[in-house]
Amino acid sequence: MARYAAEGHRVKVVTCTGGEAGSILNPAMDRPEVRENIAAVRVHEMAAAAETLGVEHEWLGFTDSGLPAGNPVPVLSHGVFARQSVEDATKPLIRAIREFRPHVIITYDENGGYPHPDHIMTHIVSMRAWLESGTDKYPELGEPWEISKLYYTHGFIKARLIALDNYYRDNGLESPLAESFRRWTKTPGDIMTRVTTQVECGDYFQQRDQALLAHATQIDPNGPFFAVPVDIQQRVWPTEEFELARTRVQTELPETDLFAGIDPDAE
Numbered sequence: 001m002a003r004y005a006a007e008g009h010r011v012k013v014v015t016c017t018g019g020e021a022g023s024i025l026n027p028a029m030d031r032p033e034v035r036e037n038i039a040a041v042r043v044h045e046m047a048a049a050a051e052t053l054g055v056e057h058e059w060l061g062f063t064d065s066g067l068p069a070g071n072p073v074p075v076l077s078h079g080v081f082a083r084q085s086v087e088d089a090t091k092p093l094i095r096a097i098r099e100f101r102p103h104v105i106i107t108y109d110e111n112g113g114y115p116h117p118d119h120i121m122t123h124i125v126s127m128r129a130w131l132e133s134g135t136d137k138y139p140e141l142g143e144p145w146e147i148s149k150l151y152y153t154h155g156f157i158k159a160r161l162i163a164l165d166n167y168y169r170d171n172g173l174e175s176p177l178a179e180s181f182r183r184w185t186k187t188p189g190d191i192m193t194r195v196t197t198q199v200e201c202g203d204y205f206q207q208r209d210q211a212l213l214a215h216a217t218q219i220d221p222n223g224p225f226f227a228v229p230v231d232i233q234q235r236v237w238p239t240e241e242f243e244l245a246r247t248r249v250q251t252e253l254p255e256t257d258l259f260a261g262i263d264p265d266a267e
Contacts, residue, residue, distance in 0.1 A: 001013070001053050001055050002053045002054060002055075002201070002204040002207045002208060002211070003199070003200075003201040003203070003204045004258070005053060005054035005055050006054065006204070009259075010056065010100075011053075011054075011055040011056065012055060012056040012057065012058060012096075012100050012102070013046075013050060013055055013056070013057045013058075014057075014058050014060060014093065014096050015046060015057065015058070015059050015060065016060045016062050016081055016089075016093075016118060016121070016122050016125070017060075017062045017063060017064040017065070017081045017118055018039050018042060018043070018059065018061075018062075018063070018064055019038075019039075019042040019064050020038055020039040020042065020063070020064045021063075021064035021065065021066035021067075021080075022038070022042070022064060022066070022067075022217070022218065023067070023218075024038070024217045024218075025217070025218050025219070025220060025223075026216055026217060026218065026219060026220040026221075026223075027220065028216075028220075029216050029217045034217060038217065041217060042215075042217065043059075045214050045215045045216060045217065045218075046059075046214075046215075048214035049211040049212070049214040049215055050211075052207060052210050052211040052214055053207065053208075053211045056100075058096055060092045060093065060096070061092070062080070062081035062084065062089065062092075063079055063080045063081060064080065064081065064118060065077075065080035065081050065082040065083070065116075065117045065118045065121075066080070066117075067116050067117070068117070076117060080117075080118075081117075081118050081121055082117035082118055082120070082121045084121070086124055086125065086128055089121060089124075089125045090125040090128040090129055090132070091138060091141060093125050093126070093129045094129050094132060094133045094138055094141050094142075095141040095142060097129055097133040097145055097147065098133060098141055098142030098143055098144065098145045099142055101145045102145075102147060103147065103148045103149065103259065103262050104147070104148065104149045104150075104151065104258050104259065104262070105126065105129075105130070105147055105149075105150050105151070106150075106151045106152075106153050106242065106258075107122060107123055107126035107127075107150065107151075107152065107153070108120070108122050108123045108126075108152065108153070109123060109152040109154070109194075109243065109245070110123055113153070113155065113156070114156075126150070127150075127246075129147075130147055130150050130246055133145055133146065133147060134146030134147070146248065147248070148247065148248050148249050148261075148262050149244060149246065149247045149248070149249065149251075149258065149261070149262065150244075150245050150246040150247070151197065151242040151243060151244055151245060151258060152194075152242065152243040152245050153240075153241075153242055154191050154194065154195055154241045154242065154243060155240070155241075156191070157191060157192060157195075157241055158190065158191070158192075159190070159192045160237045160241075161177060161180055161181065163236050163237050164177060164228050164232065164233070164236050164237060165177045165181070167232060167235075167236045176224075176227035176228060177224070177227060177228070179224050179227075180224045180227065192241070194243045195241045195242065195243055195254075196242065196243050196244040196253045196254055196255060197241070197242040197243070197244055197253075197254065197255040197256070197257075197258065197260075198239040198240070198241055198242075198254065198255075198256060199239055199240050199242065199256060199257065199258060200238055200239055200256065201238070201239065201240055202233065202234035202238030202239070203234075205230045205233055205234060205238075206230050209226065209230065212225070242258065247261070249261040249262055
């Protein structure tokens, strides 16, 4: 996002929920005053992250479903995002798309990146909005706008972790990634087989990390994400990975640009 914003593209992050049911993952922020005001804190965090990246932001206003745990998994509360009808959950996104008129949207895959109910619901409404934002349906939501390309983001790439670990070992250094390997869960196959698009953005990793740190309740600055210095990441794996899931324009795979195949003079 930082790269495309710096290159002059308008970029907007649309957030479906307020994150008010999320856990506090940074011990330094696990304080009573933060827990009592978590919704307001996360509004401030998102604003700071968007400013750091140079992007616009919009809240859709749904209630966070939380990440239920237990055996059996408890039923989600009535009224949360993941329990909305698909139509009711999709309409605000269609309105946002018709107002912003993006050529490209990025969303979660069918597994939600990991199986958080709100991530999965975000995937569902994104796919519905892809189909319906360019039609005459819901005229009260604005003039139809047809999106050119839809991508899934793939941020957790085991091949990236292995490449970084090998860099340390090849240079006779102790790898800081042992904890990350221990925490890695088994996945049904190598996600890299789904990646169609690798975007060079190493020059913006520092900016990316500052935006992540703005989400102070969720990101521990001493956590494993920051175990590898930026300069090593830039040298070993300077890209971010995406999967072209839907397209209305012709493009040649693999890609290095999310806007490949899109007419730069398009409205």
